[in-house]
Amino acid sequence: MSTPPPTTGRPQAKLELPASQHLLDRRISDREQPGWLQQVWDSPRTLVLTLRNRRAPVPARHSSAASALILQRPSGPLPAGMVYLGAAPESTLYGAGHDQSERVHLVLDASGQGPEDDPEVSWLSLRTALALLDPFHLGLFTQAVAISNWHATATFCGTCGHRTVVRSSGWMRFCSNCSTDHFPRMNPAMITAVVDGQDRLLLGSAYQWEERRFSTFAGFVEAGESLEDTVAREVREEAGVVVRDVQYLGSQPWPFPAQLMLGFLTRVENAEQARPDDDEIRSVRWFTRQGLAHAVSTGEVIIPPRGSISRALIEYWFGGQITGPDYGAGLSASTRARSS
Ligand SMILES: [Zn+2]
The missing domain is CATH 3.90.79 (Nucleoside Triphosphate Pyrophosphohydrolase)
Structure with missing residues (x-):
């Protein structure tokens, strides 16, 4: 070799x-x-x-x-x-x-x-x-x-329905019926910390979680949509706030089953108008650093586990690790619904 x-x-x-x-x-x-x-x-x-x-x-x-x-x-x-x-x-x-x-x-x-x-x-x-x-x-x-x-x-061809065969040491599947190469796909999804003019962090709690579990906001990129547009749309839909600017911070593969999570910090301008969408999100809440640290340490609020991009976004805003009990894996509201 x-x-x-x-x-x-x-x-x-x-x-x-x-x-x-x-x-x-x-x-x-x-x-x-x-x-x-x-x-x-x-x-x-x-x-x-x-x-x-x-x-x-x-x-x-x-x-x-x-x-x-x-x-x-x-x-x-x-x-x-x-x-x-x-x-x-x-x-x-x-x-x-x-x-x-x-x-x-x-x-x-x-x-x-x-x-x-x-x-x-x-x-x-x-x-x-x-x-x-x-x-x-x-x-x-x-x-x-x-x-x-x-x-x-990917066992069957998405174009003609014929059975595919594996090539490239497992990184491609080929359809001999219509000569199409199929490559592994990841679905882009954005996830964002939402911050207001006073540097407070907005978190949401989804209906499918227990009420004290809070996380950042997320959503799949739709066909023909830019990442910036996805961030603005999801934050407006789920939390009612208007995006002023968006900063990219990093990405993480999230194979549940095939997401690529793209992490952002989003600043919004109408903090007082934050409200849950009443569809996926039960409640939204602004946190100061001191307020979040206290709520997590007492167990009043649960945030996503260490290792998730949502936790990394929250701790990026916080400026360090937040200590408190971890209660199993969490994920932002809207991607969870579509990935399970
Ligand atoms: Zn085919």
Whole structure:
């Protein structure tokens, strides 16, 4: 295998987004070669991530504090349905002291044939993993769930209905009937912190949540719409406030099932007119920093868990971490409704 150039830096988002920080070299030109997966499978420097029902394995004894996934060496012949995830320096996986120039290849097995009923293994959902795994393993898990979700819905050609076949080491599906290439799709959705002239933060509580759960505002980008227009429309619809300006802060893949969340800070001008839409949103509420910190610490208000982009947006506005009990995974109101 050819030696790739060393991984270089990447542009940093303004938000703390652990699922967006893994430095995997996807080796796009290599993975398009027909024999690539077999070559990788036969390599002594390959590790396999297995998913079962979109869950990934961690050591059972440490499942509530696991920071890394269980990755296994390939064994037996190359199974069908494998996906090449990418390559990472040995030092990323095994820590300092290991060779920075040697690469480990990572392969996804989504066939569900993981270490069956092993008492040493717990199977973690991605939502649970958000607040646990280190950024490398969380990013790997996120990528694996995203590509698995796409394969689950791309078995048949969207143009002619014929069965498709997998190409490019799992990153393309081809329809031999109408010669169409199908690539994994992500659905863009915006999510935004809404701030007024006094630097207060507006949060909303959705009908589908318990009343004390509050989050930022979000919505899918419609066909033919710009991100700025989506932000303005959703904030007006859900909270009744008019957008003055919009600042992009960072993005996070959110494969529930196929969103790419694009995070913004939005300043609005008619704070006193904020009101819930009475359709998705039960109530909206302005918070000062002190007021939100107090409400979260006492449990009066629940905010989304660490690892979600909504939490990152809230803490970006806050200027640091907000401490308080976490109560499971949350998401902004409107994307949750369409993704579940
Ligand atoms: Zn077709």
